[in-house]
Amino acid sequence: MRTVAVVSAGLSNPSTTRLLADRLAEATDRALRLGGEQVEVVHVELRDLAHALTDHLLTGFPSGPLAEAIAGVARADALIAVTPVFSASYSGLFKTFFDVVEPGTLEGKPVLLAATAGTARHSLVVDVAMRPLFAYLRADVVATGVFAATDDFGGADAITPRVDRAARELADKVVGRLPVAAVADPFAEPVPFEELLRG
Template sequence: MTPKRIVVVTAGLSTPSSTRTLADRLSRDVSAVLDERGVDAELAVFELRDLAHDIANHLLQGFAPPKLEALLDRLDTADGLIAVTPIFTTSYAGLFKSFIDVVDPEALDGLPVLLGATGGTPRHSLAIDYAMRPLFTYLHAVPVPTGVYAATSDWGGDGDGVRSLSERIRRGAEEFAELVARTDRSGRVRDPFALGSPFGDA
């Protein structure tokens, strides 16, 4: 059986990054759930901070440099996407949105997506539902019901916040794995000659 191809995109700006940590935790649980179901998975992790200049160049020039092109090609035939962003000023990071702006909308059509976000306070936890989920729904992706938000307080110690985060990660992973296991987009081929936008667009 062909392994399920899962793309992991993380938009953390610092190193180390709690956003990357959450992406790794989600990836680990997704892999474990798929393995329990006898499904092989091939995960590829992309740090958007390493592609920031490429994303800006693509927005300005309309062409993706090789490293960004590799991510876009992989996303086009992926069976699932794990997307994690920090929350700034009550919404997703500008780098995250800039990346979405250079993705061919058809690449996300019908694609299962596990949404994750990080922030300094639990007050921003609803950003997944009022900012991220509508964005992916508009692009005809299929976000799973459970989005996973991790505040700074969720990472330390062994209290209720830590247990709750682990439970949400596991629940989101199970929902995502169920969709991924039924998805097959390996035959999709993006048209390399298709224009991202008409010549007349500004």
């Protein structure tokens, strides 16, 4: 069983960001199943975690649904990360989520990047803003990023070829990797204090 985590930072409900995230998830699911893989898709809607993210920044600890979302991303074999564009970059909510993910969580993990905006003039945001962030996080980002402007959601379906190509690239990276082992909880088996004193 392969798990794909889909992180969407759209603020409205419904949002074009979530619509694009869903299309990418469906295309990736199809591509993996064509390769004989069983797939589970886990959705993380950051809009619902905004308060918990602020609490985490203040306390240093994730609570309830945020802890589950972070664990889901850590356990996933691949990640689809989609953000709306604000001020020519990813949204603050999107960045905050990846700020609180533990260092090393995304190291080597296949990632597909995508963004939405009102006009095509923001189309370079995937390569100019998002790709450097995920390079810093040491993720294995697929070559094709997907950008969708408002016009891409009406009339002619211009983004389907990009969606399908990016999904195939992500599926190829997932199939080429061993499944992610269960993430070990570093506090599950603590060393007794007496043993620490002896050692």
